[in-house]
Amino acid sequence: MTTTASAQTDAQPAVTVLGLGEMGFALASAFLDGGHPTTVWNRTPEKADALVARGAQRATTVRDAVAAGSLVVVSVKGNATARALLESSGDALAGRAVLNLTDGTSAEVRAVADWAGRQGAQYLHGQIMTIAPAVGGAESVVFYGGSDAVYDRFQPTLRLIGGRGALIAADAGIPALYGMAVHDTMWGALNGFLHAAALLSSEGIEVKRFLDDAAPSLSALLAFLPMTADEVDRGAYATEYGALQHHRPSLEDLVRESEARNIDAAFPGYTLGLVNKAVEEGHAKDSYARLVEHFRKR
Ligand SMILES: NC(=O)c1ccc[n+]([C@@H]2O[C@H](COP(=O)([O-])OP(=O)(O)OC[C@H]3O[C@@H](n4cnc5c(N)ncnc54)[C@H](OP(=O)(O)O)[C@@H]3O)[C@@H](O)[C@H]2O)c1
Incomplete structure (x- = not known):
């Protein structure tokens, strides 16, 4: 018709x-x-x-x-x-x-x-x-x-x-910010995943198999977001467990493993740089959410 x-x-x-x-x-x-x-x-x-x-x-x-x-x-x-x-x-x-x-x-x-x-x-x-x-x-x-x-x-x-x-x-401008926030989160997560995929495949490990085996750890990441959001909203980063000082050694290992395998270490190196700076500024015992302050300073 x-x-x-x-x-x-x-x-x-x-x-x-x-x-x-x-x-x-x-x-x-x-x-x-x-x-x-x-x-x-x-x-x-x-x-x-x-x-x-x-x-x-x-x-x-x-x-x-x-x-x-x-x-x-x-x-x-x-x-x-x-x-x-x-x-x-x-x-x-x-x-x-x-x-x-x-x-x-x-x-x-x-x-x-x-x-x-x-x-x-x-x-x-x-x-x-x-x-x-x-x-x-x-x-x-x-x-x-x-x-x-x-x-x-x-x-x-x-x-x-x-x-x-x-x-x-x-406000008509807010949807654009929402869209960017979704994409920002997506690209950050995808870059981490693809760096991990390069690491795994350099050992001959199928990335799909890793995904199956590590599913519980990866899905816990999403569950981590509401707590992180709450800390950012309150501007309160005190934590009993999982403080920045405990992230640092794992990041150092990841950078060294990447370099040993001739895999670009710039992405985890950037994260390590953020953590080092926060620790040097006296925030070693704060949660990972503290790093939002680094982005706000720019
Ligand atoms: N494609 C997607 O999957 C997708 C997803 C989400 C959001 N979006 C958004 O949707 C919007 C359109 O994207 P699209 O993918 O449809 O883009 P596109 O396929 O590249 O088409 C662009 C459109 O803009 C027109 N246009 C460009 N310059 C113009 C001008 N100076 N004067 C008049 N018309 C002009 C083009 O006309 P002509 O045909 O004459 O070139 C065409 O209709 C963008 O803001 C995009 O970010 C797209």
Whole structure:
């Protein structure tokens, strides 16, 4: 069935998608599959062809696209581009709901939010925590920040993006920080794991076998996070067990083992450097969470 923007209902509001890259295309597909009248615009118009064949309306200008949607979704490369596109829609933006799903820093996102607010738009930012093929998945996470009115009004539409969407703040910049915090944790953990994998494979040990054998130790790491978070929130690092002074010898062993195997020791060496500095500054008996103060000082 071909749907048009004029077929708007409360349950299935007309949605506009600006930007049909890998993510924007997946989003527009999800809205179409969800039965929404969907209007699309992309700088390279041909990228809309497959969506138009499935019933989407192709807008030839950003202004026309914005004018067709109750909810205007933006998914492009960079927030300077997101804002420039919205700006080119002129007064068509006033009174509309904007959902910006374009990644950037918290300051970049806030700048778009503030500007859109001044144009009379209601603004919601979303940080999508999944890859394009997982859009719409029941477990796909989206962190939202901004207008609770937009979040509430478009709930059924937002669920088409990800089943685990949550409004976490009225501040549109916070979802960007949440996303970065997840990635920061992920890259730190993955770098440690890959360094360990290099160490293991230099001995001919299958990394998968190690994973099976060491599963209890590795899953205990996640259980360690709430305690660490609590210590950071309270700024209190006193501990009876597992103090920094006890981490140091294990780190020294890891650095020496790496060097002996001709494996780059820079990553554990960096960690050892942090621990040494904290110990030298008199924090030997503090918990590992004390190291957050090192990052704060920079
Ligand atoms: N892909 C993912 O799995 C994923 C996951 C989470 C979040 N995201 C976020 O989603 C957003 C879009 O990512 P993507 O993967 O879809 O990127 P992409 O595949 O590289 O597509 C980029 C999009 O931005 C448009 N664009 C770039 N510069 C433009 C300009 N100057 N004027 C107008 N349009 C311009 C492109 O238009 P053209 O087609 O004309 O080049 C295209 O629609 C990003 O913020 C990304 O971080 C993506």
